[in-house]
Amino acid sequence: MSSTKIHLSKATFTLSAPDIRRLPEDTGIEVAFAGRSNAGKSSALNTLTNQNGLARISKTPGRTQLINVFEVAENKRLIDLPGYGFAKVPLEMKKKWQKALGEYLEKRDSLKGLVVLMDIRHPLKDLDMDLIQWAADSDLPVLALLTKCDKLSQGKRSAEVLKVKKALATLNADIRVQAFSSLKRTGAEQADVVICDWLAQDDFIQDEADNLELS
Template structure:
């Protein structure tokens, strides 16, 4: 079993040219600025402040790199959408995001986070379509699942699972809460699979 508690911050990069060498294996976390990416990474690694969380969505303006073993990395991509930031900065983030997703050879899987109360916005869907087109497996985490009662949570997950069939690729949908711990084990198992499969293929 992989020990994600070992994760340490290594660098923040404005674009892929400033990232570590394109070797080994990475899994990237992406989502709208208010989707709870930082909280999910902190919960996964059992560290309170590995990834910075903020009351102001959109604080992740750079590609943040965390390494937990030799050539094994977790990537926190710039949030998209919601953040109230100047347009030129927003365009810069989007360019860095697109470049990373299209050109990074060691990327092995993509975790897309969406608030369970507002899932599958256009940019979320664009991201998943891109990943599927690139033969990249996707895990969709419907975050803040603790905000819904169990019945509503279950029906939302089923609805999004049904909708995700339209993407036509390897897309798994699960409820997730960094507060209550719902879905954390499923996330950990999925990452283990991706890193192990990558190691076997190399």
């Protein structure tokens, strides 16, 4: 990989946008986080960046109503997408969130990796599968984090991970599955490696180009 090391701990909040038209210029690399409103998305972001308050955690699931942007390095961003599926909010607001989510996924060229968070006790709901299927069809790599794994025994946790891996293997896509716990930091190191590799893609390509010029 590139000699440039990405550090998620350097992530800083940039802005919140109601739709893609308010986002930063569509250049560089973005890794997006998506999941049901009760999947622990904000907690995972805070764990991966080693910052307790980077992403706001609410006692009421579904409070992430905007697209939140965090800059990790120049032209390298983490994107916190609106949660889906659970929030007790008016239907019109849900539709607005879903539109913002869909537009981002379909039109954002800088999106290079998708982290899908699912409660390990309730994975692969219809909306989760729709999202992962879309990513597979779009040749977008996916990291499926099965959150709250500390709530299961080691044996049950391993069984759930294996079951999800088998279900997603039928898509024949670049999908990695792992157990994750924000509380215990289980899987945080492995997830960090995957996400940082995605964010460093353009550096790797530039290094390759530079090496070709020197050869």
